Amino acid sequence: MAQRVEPDTALVEFAAADKVFANGFRALDPIDLSLARAEITVLVGPSGCGKTTLLRMAAGLTAPSSGRITRRTERMSYVFQDPTLLAWRSIQANVELVARLQGVPRAQRRERARRAIEMVGLASFEKAYPRELSGGMRMRVSLARSVTSEPELLLMDEPFAALDEFNREKMGDELLNLWRSRGLTVMFITHSISEAVRLGHQIAVLGTQPGHLVRVFRSPSPPPRAGAAGRDDPALRELRIQISEMLGGARI
Numbered sequence: 001m002a003q004r005v006e007p008d009t010a011l012v013e014f015a016a017a018d019k020v021f022a023n024g025f026r027a028l029d030p031i032d033l034s035l036a037r038a039e040i041t042v043l044v045g046p047s048g049c050g051k052t053t054l055l056r057m058a059a060g061l062t063a064p065s066s067g068r069i070t071r072r073t074e075r076m077s078y079v080f081q082d083p084t085l086l087a088w089r090s091i092q093a094n095v096e097l098v099a100r101l102q103g104v105p106r107a108q109r110r111e112r113a114r115r116a117i118e119m120v121g122l123a124s125f126e127k128a129y130p131r132e133l134s135g136g137m138r139m140r141v142s143l144a145r146s147v148t149s150e151p152e153l154l155l156m157d158e159p160f161a162a163l164d165e166f167n168r169e170k171m172g173d174e175l176l177n178l179w180r181s182r183g184l185t186v187m188f189i190t191h192s193i194s195e196a197v198r199l200g201h202q203i204a205v206l207g208t209q210p211g212h213l214v215r216v217f218r219s220p221s222p223p224p225r226a227g228a229a230g231r232d233d234p235a236l237r238e239l240r241i242q243i244s245e246m247l248g249g250a251r252i
Contacts, residue, residue, distance in 0.1 A: 017067035042200035050211025136167035
């Protein structure tokens with residue numbers, strides 16, 4: 001079921017895009033999906049349903065076997081499940097790294113890094129090293145680094161999966177703060193239905209054997225929200241139940 005978004009508001013569009021690897025393995029059936037500008041699209045589904053393949057296709061790292069992918073920006077950043085920080089670099093130097101590789105002048109990238117570190121609540125840790133930080137703090141560093149290149153599109157492959165529930169929720173808050181302040185378009189992978197419903201403006205449910213799009217839901221109460229609304233909103237509770245039941249069905 002395709003999510004219809006007007007072309008002038010869609011930053012990324014998949015049109016009957018599928019993926020068959022060279023060994024004949026069909027990872028994805030044809031998929032139609034649009035990512036609206038300045039919205040968070042969450043992909044949720046079981047292991048093996050092609051979520052990461054779809055994310056890599058959005059990034060241009062994997063080409064579709066057929067169909068078309070239209071991406072209306074080259075300003076993007078990719079966040080992995082592991083923070084992938086350089087142990088011998090300080091937090092400031094790690095956050096500066098992407099902008100440095102892009103040739104951003106030193107003073108400019110330092111200022112970008114300073115703002116990003118402050119934005120994720122690590123303003124007093126610029127001189128620390130990754131080994132001195134908790135897992136949640138290292139992921140905050142990864143998030144800060146991802147925005148120093150000033151992306152329009154943020155691609156996130158299960159970035160909070162290794163965190164405990166408390167830190168996972170805090171990182172969700174950090175992501176929403178970044179989305180709100182930067183106007184980012186986000187494509188976010190998770191196995192957690194609660195996380196998907198809490199963060200997403202739209203939630204794309206994928207099934208497997210092979211990977212396919214089951215349905216796209218528009219959030220009945222999208223971000224931003226006040227307080228605990230993401231947990232307590234009756235419409236969101238109902239959506240969590242609906243997706244859970246769907247993921248328990250056949251061919252999922």
